[in-house]
Amino acid sequence: xxxxxxxxxxxxxxxxxxxxxxxxxxxxxxxxxxxxxxxxxxxxxxxxxxxxxxxxxxxxxxxxxxxxxxxxxxxxxxxxxxxxxxxxxxxxxxxxxxxxxxxxxxxxxxxxxxxxxxxxxxxxxxxxxxxxxxxxxxxxxxxxxxxxxxxxxxxxxxxxxxxxxxxxxxxxxxxxxxxxxxxxxxxxxxxxxxxxxxxxxxxxxxxxxxxxxxxxxxxxxxxxxxxxxxxxxxxxxxxxxxxxxxxxxxxxxxxxxxxxxxxxxxxxxxxxxxxxxxxxxxxxxxxxxxxxxxxxxxxxxxxxxxxxxxxxxx
Ligand code: HMG
Ligand code: MG
Numbered sequence: 001x002x003x004x005x006x007x008x009x010x011x012x013x014x015x016x017x018x019x020x021x022x023x024x025x026x027x028x029x030x031x032x033x034x035x036x037x038x039x040x041x042x043x044x045x046x047x048x049x050x051x052x053x054x055x056x057x058x059x060x061x062x063x064x065x066x067x068x069x070x071x072x073x074x075x076x077x078x079x080x081x082x083x084x085x086x087x088x089x090x091x092x093x094x095x096x097x098x099x100x101x102x103x104x105x106x107x108x109x110x111x112x113x114x115x116x117x118x119x120x121x122x123x124x125x126x127x128x129x130x131x132x133x134x135x136x137x138x139x140x141x142x143x144x145x146x147x148x149x150x151x152x153x154x155x156x157x158x159x160x161x162x163x164x165x166x167x168x169x170x171x172x173x174x175x176x177x178x179x180x181x182x183x184x185x186x187x188x189x190x191x192x193x194x195x196x197x198x199x200x201x202x203x204x205x206x207x208x209x210x211x212x213x214x215x216x217x218x219x220x221x222x223x224x225x226x227x228x229x230x231x232x233x234x235x236x237x238x239x240x241x242x243x244x245x246x247x248x249x250x251x252x253x254x255x256x257x258x259x260x261x262x263x264x265x266x267x268x269x270x271x272x273x274x275x276x277x278x279x280x281x282x283x284x285x286x287x288x289x290x291x292x293x294x295x296x297x298x299x300x301x302x303x304x305x306x307x308x309x310x311x312x313x314x
Pocket of ligand 2: 026114192221223263
């Protein structure tokens with residue numbers, strides 16, 4: 001058993017990738033049993049110690065909609081002092097923004113949908129109504145020139161929707177442009193239910209470029225339902241994407257999208273990037289140990305293939 005892949009670079013790939021770690025938010029939001037706040041804080045501290053520098057921490061949403069993250073006010077002060085780490089938080093509306101700013105959050109993420117059905121189910125709003133809800137949030141985040149809050153826009157259901165089926169690329173480009181026009185600094189393309197395949201990913205990226213969206217403004221957010229997340233990530237890197245969302249240990253899902261499973265596991269991603277000689281700053285052994293520790297807290301093994309391989313005792 002080897003602990004690291006052999007390094008063999010490939011042509012046409014970036015030299016560095018920024019991992020946007022979502023395990024503490026996208027990963028834990030789906031857990032049925034309440035995870036104690038102290039465990040969440042320890043999880044985030046351990047991920048930071050393993051070299052992750054963008055760690056999405058929690059959501060300031062309605063506590064009834066996502067009960068697992070109802071402790072955002074208690075959690076955020078426990079972690080906000082970690083050196084050198086950005087801690088974005090999800091914020092759907094002005095009420096969420098007030099809560100986040102009160103605690104000193106400097107990075108927020110609004111989250112829209114390319115489809116009407118998911119928008120209704122996740123935000124209780126049509127797509128147009130959700131954009132109207134985000135508008136003052138983003139405007140306020142950007143209000144002061146010298147003290148701007150970084151705004152990420154998520155766009156869910158970019159490839160398929162469990163109620164509407166395949167989602168036309170043109171429809172996705174329309175909502176993507178609308179979110180960027182509102183002032184989002186970056187846009188993360190969500191394959192919420194994991195149905196994308198590499199050609200579809202490259203077609204969407206190309207269509208966004210044609211519509212005037214630079215690749216540098218885009219991140220990718222793949223769930224791994226059909227085992228395609230890593231292939232889709234490689235296709236994105238070949239297109240020039242350098243921001244990749246992943247979840248430590250492959251935790252995750254979305255409570256408002258049936259069939260959504262965990263995100264691309266951060267360890268699986270780092271194994272591939274390490275093998276390609278692409279820098280991430282992440283210590284794979286330390287991150288794996290973190291996911292093994294969290295799996296013990298949750299009472300079941302991590303679904304990540306790399307975590308399983310590296311933590312095998314034989
Ligand atoms: P609503 O029921 O329409 O809310 O929910 P409302 O605006 O009508 O307000 C109703 C009450 O909720 C009011 O209280 C508000 O103050 C309160 P009342 O006056 O009745 O006492 N309220 C809040 N309280 C605390 N924090 C808030 C907040 N907002 C309103 N922020 C709402 C609309 C957007 C709030 C709701 O639908 C919601 O919270 N949705 C969140 C759903 C969610 O978090 N989903 C998971 C994240 S998305 C995801 O996982 C996908 C992603 O990973 C990408 C991918 O994979 O594709 C990002
Ligand atoms: Mg997600």
